[in-house]
Amino acid sequence: MLSVILAFFVLILATYFLWNSRKRQQRDGEPNIVPYSIPYLGRAINFYKDPVKFLKECEEKYGSVFTLFMGGQYFTFVTDPFVQHIIVKEKKVLRFRNCLPPVLKHAFDYYPTAVDDEMMKLTHHYFQGKPLGLLVKQMNRNIQKWILDGNQGDAGDKWETVGLLSLVQRVMGSASFVSLFGENPKASDTLDVQRQLLNFLTVFPSLLRGLPLSLITRSREYRQDLWKSLTKSKVTKRKEIFPIIDEIVTLHEQNGENKLLPKRLLPVLVASQVNTNPSSFWILYYLLKNSEALAAVKDEMEKVLQERSKNPGNNFVCFTKEEMETMTTLDTESAINESLRLSISGGMLRKAATEYRLEIPDYGQTYTIRENDMVLVWTQVNQMDPEIFEEPEVFKYDRFLNEDGSLKTNFYKDGKLVKYAFQPFGDGSSKCPGRYWAVLELKQLVVNMLLYYDIKLIDSQEIKMDKGRVGLGALNPTKDALMSIRRK
Numbered sequence: 001m002l003s004v005i006l007a008f009f010v011l012i013l014a015t016y017f018l019w020n021s022r023k024r025q026q027r028d029g030e031p032n033i034v035p036y037s038i039p040y041l042g043r044a045i046n047f048y049k050d051p052v053k054f055l056k057e058c059e060e061k062y063g064s065v066f067t068l069f070m071g072g073q074y075f076t077f078v079t080d081p082f083v084q085h086i087i088v089k090e091k092k093v094l095r096f097r098n099c100l101p102p103v104l105k106h107a108f109d110y111y112p113t114a115v116d117d118e119m120m121k122l123t124h125h126y127f128q129g130k131p132l133g134l135l136v137k138q139m140n141r142n143i144q145k146w147i148l149d150g151n152q153g154d155a156g157d158k159w160e161t162v163g164l165l166s167l168v169q170r171v172m173g174s175a176s177f178v179s180l181f182g183e184n185p186k187a188s189d190t191l192d193v194q195r196q197l198l199n200f201l202t203v204f205p206s207l208l209r210g211l212p213l214s215l216i217t218r219s220r221e222y223r224q225d226l227w228k229s230l231t232k233s234k235v236t237k238r239k240e241i242f243p244i245i246d247e248i249v250t251l252h253e254q255n256g257e258n259k260l261l262p263k264r265l266l267p268v269l270v271a272s273q274v275n276t277n278p279s280s281f282w283i284l285y286y287l288l289k290n291s292e293a294l295a296a297v298k299d300e301m302e303k304v305l306q307e308r309s310k311n312p313g314n315n316f317v318c319f320t321k322e323e324m325e326t327m328t329t330l331d332t333e334s335a336i337n338e339s340l341r342l343s344i345s346g347g348m349l350r351k352a353a354t355e356y357r358l359e360i361p362d363y364g365q366t367y368t369i370r371e372n373d374m375v376l377v378w379t380q381v382n383q384m385d386p387e388i389f390e391e392p393e394v395f396k397y398d399r400f401l402n403e404d405g406s407l408k409t410n411f412y413k414d415g416k417l418v419k420y421a422f423q424p425f426g427d428g429s430s431k432c433p434g435r436y437w438a439v440l441e442l443k444q445l446v447v448n449m450l451l452y453y454d455i456k457l458i459d460s461q462e463i464k465m466d467k468g469r470v471g472l473g474a475l476n477p478t479k480d481a482l483m484s485i486r487r488k
């Protein structure tokens, strides 16, 4: 028996040494490889524990362009804020879309085709300009409906205790779903889909990180549930669908791909909520924690309200897209930006389609990046850089305001403009097409909650950010924040 155990250990050791001796060696002109000794995982544990701290440590030791092995992949990070634009501008060799096929296959069970390119065009068309005005109107109506229609119980104007996260998931999630996918006359439909989506979002980070489905409990089941809710017959039954969904249905019919419709609609549904729900939590949480910020936002809201009269005979105040946009230059947008700065963890990912030479003329440096390696501009490092944002851990609602009250978009380090100081929506080929809607819906939530409710946080305890979604966008809170809420 002892000899079997011994032989087993010898085999393991031999395999490890073989793997170690065959590890990639840095060639001349390539970025430094951060040493690693764990097969497959590489330095993933250090990275996901605290990416900003770990990347800063790597930068100090290996320079501002270095390669990390994580999860079986090589990622070259470019942490110098004055070099990052070279990566984002380069579109021929460093491609965002090349990163997608394995992710889409693993998380959503399909490979992208020309239909996905068409869908992307539709997304860019419908989430800005005139069509966005329609969506904003729908969204406002739906937020109000979900806020007011007894969703806080039957307490009426009595104080009630509610979890902030569960409230925003219910209100924002349901309002966003109905605004995009329409409303089924059967009232439970929206809540069913929302429950299914929240289930799926618990396994989504593991899917994105490539963990085998068999290791992610119930991932198949959660996905199946949503596919069933997104079939053509289900989708077309819903009323007041945002036209992009109609167009996506038609696109699938024209291409004879009806079967793939639920699979392609799922990423749209996920993208529309996965970042917005936690971002909704954080903006309200920070405002409720910070009385000065709350007063500034309320003041701004009052000004907009004074400028207009309420719709006659209508209980609802409907802020238009234009009115929401007048709030962009003042406190509300600054506060939203600040909460995104603190809660978004991620960067811009690209894959080298061929070998790439990163030339940095200002420093007289050139690096060679191998074909199929990933390149990452981790913008969270800039967001949390004390030389760009003083006291970066602190929520300062007016950080994004210039002295004249206009929105501040330029931030500097060593007196030089940092292009990607704050980039919650990515840039270049991976820029989020839903970014205008996202900011407007966060404003709508804040405005409507403050308009119709008195709210105060019960627990003064700080809520921390959960690391489970590091690198994937908005971080969730580690726990819900209890608040007292009363209809005005």
Ligand code: HEM
Pocket (backbone or CB within 6 Å): 120, 123, 268, 271, 272, 273, 275, 276, 279, 344, 346, 347, 348, 349, 424, 425, 426, 429, 430, 431, 432, 433, 434, 435, 437, 438, 473, 474
């Ligand atoms: C606070 C809210 C949001 C944040 C922070 C956010 C952020 C981002 C980021 C950073 C990306 C690029 C992904 C990457 O580089 O890997 C992205 C992509 C995307 N976002 Fe958003 N997003 C938000 C809300 C929305 C909303 C409301 C929609 C509406 C449908 C949306 C639709 C999309 C889509 C479709 C993509 C994929 C784009 C592509 O494949 O080129 N996002 N988002």
